[in-house]
Amino acid sequence: MVEQLVLTGIMLTLVGCLFGTRINPAWLFVSAIGTSYLTGLIDLENMLVNYANPSLITLVLLVLVSTAIEKTTLIQKLSQxxxxxxxxxxxxxxxxxxxxLSSFTNNTAVVASLITAIKDNPNHSPSKLLLPLSYTAILGGTxxxxxxxxxxxxxxFAVDAGMAPLGFFDFTLVGIGALSVGLITILVMLKYLPDNGKSDQEVIPFYLEGKVQSGSKLIGRTVEENGLRDLKDLFLAEIIRGDERIYAVTPQQIIRQNDVLLFVGDIKSVPLLTRFDGLKVVHDNHQKDIEHLVEVVVSQSSKFIGKTVKEARFREQFHAAVIAIRRGHDRLQGGLGQVQLQxxxxLILAPGKNFYSLPNLKREFVYISGLDLQTHLAPKQSNIVLLSFAAVLGLSIFSVVPLVKGLLVLLIGLMLSGTxxxxxxxxxxxxxxxxxVGSAIGLAKLMIGTGLAGQISSxxxxxxxxxxxxxxxxxxxxxxxxxxxxxxxNAAAALSFPVAYSLAVGFNVDPLPFIMAVxxxxxxxxxxxxxxxxNLMVYSAGNxxxxDYIVMGLPLSIIYSITVLTLIPLVFPF
Known part of the structure; x- marks a missing residue:
């Protein structure tokens, strides 16, 4: 009983923080399992063994092997x-x-590899393609x-709960059904996606910053007198004056020295700001040539996620100054240096001459305008990689070699060959x-083992x-x-599985359909x-x-749900 109370407190805190804070889920889960260890709910050996779960190791190996698959000509030919x-x-x-592609490799990697090709597509607006790209990657993954x-x-989770391992194609019948109706829904709803690439009226809401220098003619005059109210496709949203932030900028607001003016609008209008005497547009201590601007999209593997531009020391790292940031159509607040990157x-950058030769561009960005970030393998090497991966999957499907062992051998081979x-x-x-995942597996075991999941299911x-x-x-x-x-x-699966499994046991039915529901x-x-x-990767890239997510995603979610809820009991009877 005491164990259940302690674990209940830990799980409620975990769920509350997941829903109510922006703390990284990794910190929250490891803190939860760590607290479970410190309170005696789990010993050290049983806690650590969860991080060596075969399914988890398989997942890690798949992510690493997908690095080579991204370089093959398969994705390159698809892009063309x-x-x-x-x-x-x-x-x-x-x-x-x-x-x-997503059904056999990491769907995040597939989307990252295709963003550049889609943004450079000459015939169709990226906003008509990027969201379908994300949705079909999700559907394919099932x-x-x-x-x-x-x-x-x-x-x-299922194996640790005592169930038989799921087969490679156990998901396929339901997954293909969901993909079929999902793709039809996407095609029917295409007309509701914005045509941002073709509409001249669409103002791309980049977030720009200008600082009033000493001696500027703007100083001592109102916003209206300086002509800052009637800028084409730019809106003066805020003024930062020391520690003070002026949100509702009136035409009568007096401009002072060192004021930071925050604009929202079309990046193409940046040259207009340079015409104002003493208004420094580029956010940095170095003035850059703003006629050669570069757009980049922050990668999911970037080490700067969660850091501000200032904390990331962006100029020192990339020899480029950040002059604008866009996050979908969100209105960002504060100076550019204080925006936490996601x-x-x-980002719109004013790059220095060494920017394009930096070795870490591929890690930090999934897209750079005018630059192909992907290293492509030669056709022969590409075919070897694809055939090797297919062989590993085939041996696993026919139970000749376990998938985890085959992927490990393949990864070692790819590293030895330099791929x-x-x-x-x-x-x-x-x-x-x-x-x-390792922490979640441990918590799921605890919920089932202590009887907490049973209490919830009851x-x-x-x-x-x-x-x-x-x-x-x-x-x-x-x-x-x-x-x-x-x-x-992943957090959703971790929280739902113990309850789903215990509910199936309570109803005295096969747990498999409940596990598939999760x-x-x-x-x-x-x-x-x-x-x-x-979804996050295409958010800003598609403007x-x-x-747009609600209009497209809600009908898709409803139809997907109806399809899945109909097919799972047919394929996996209770």
Missing amino acids: SLSKGSLVKSVTKLGLSTAF ITLIGTSTNLIVNG AGDS IKLNEVKRRFPLELLVV ALFMVLGDFGPYGAFIAIFLMTVLFTELITN AFGASASFISPFGYQT YRLK
């Missing part, structure tokens, strides 16, 4: 074919190809055991994923008992979908740009608004 044909034809090709991290994680942020460099392994190693049984197993199955799925949209897919529910992130990494 995207612009051919009508929009519907292009989205169909893009969707099916992305789904296929088709196989290795298609998405959540499937492997749920498999790890994956998917678009993957040691620094790439260091850069791509999914440490946060390892921490979250309470739910009292509410859902009249609806039978199918009603409880729907409730678990919807709960997981809600968690996925509000926190992350797996497919954890992949159902369509309504928010923040619930899934690929989307939050409403």
Whole structure:
């Protein structure tokens, strides 16, 4: 009883922090399992063994091996074919190809590899392609055991709970059904996506900063007198004056020396600001040539995520000054130096002459205008990589060689051949994923072992008992979908699995359909740009608004849910 109370406190704190704070989930999960160890709920050996779970190790190896797959000609050829044909034809090709690639490799890597090709597409607006790219990558990930991290994680939970391991194609029938109706829904809804690339009226809301220098003619005059109210496609949103921030800038506001003027609007209007005497546009101590601006999109593997531009020492690191930041259509606040960078942020840089020769560009950015970040393998080497990966999967599917062993041998071979460099392994190693999943497996074991999950399921049984197993199955799925949209897919799976398993035991039915409800529910992130990494990656790149995700994602989420809830009981009877 005492153990249940302590674990309840730990889990409530974890859930509250996941929903109510912006603390990195990795810190929250490792703190939760660490507290469990310190309070005696789990010993050190049993805590550490969770980080060596076979499904988790398989996931880590897949992420690392996908580094080589990204370099193959397969994705390069796909990129070249995207612009051919009508929009519907292009989205169909893009969707099916992305789904296929995502079912066998890391879907985040697939999206990252295609962003540049889509942004440079001459025939179709990127905003018509990028969100379908993200959605079909998510749908494709549901088709196989290795298609998405959540499937492997749920498999790890199931094995630790005493169930038989899930098969490679156990997800396939339901996954293909979900992909089919999902792609049809996307094609029908295409007309509701914004055409940001073609509309001259669309103002891209970049966030720019200018500082009033000493001796400027702007000093002592009002905003209106200085002509700062009638700028084309630019809006003076804030003034920072020392520690004071002036939000509602009136035409009568007097400009003073060292005022920082914050503008929101079209990056193309930056040259207008340079015409104002004594207004320094570039955010840095070095003036740059603003006629040769570069747009970059922050990578999910960037070491600067969570840091401000100032903390990242951006100029020293990249020989470039940040002059504008865009995060979808979000209104950012404070000076540029105080904005915490997120994956998917678009930055406008004024680069120095050494910028393009820096070795860490590929790690920090998934897109740089006018520059192909991807290193491509020669056709022969590319074919060897693809055939080797297919062989490893084939040997695993036919139970000849375990997948984890085959991937380990393949990774060693790729490193020895020079296809993957040691620094790439260091850069791509999914440490946060390892921490979250390893900790979550330990917490799930504790919830089941201490009886806490059983207590929760008993309470739910009292509410859902009249609806039978199918009603409880729907409730678990919807709960997981809600968690996925509000926190992350992996955290959603970790929180839902123990309850789902215990509910199935309480109803005395096969747990497999409940486990599948968690797996497919954890992949159902369509309504928010923040619930899934690929959604966040295309957020700024496609110049989307939050409403674009809702307009496209809500119908897709509903249809996906109906399809999954119909197919799972048919394929996996209670």
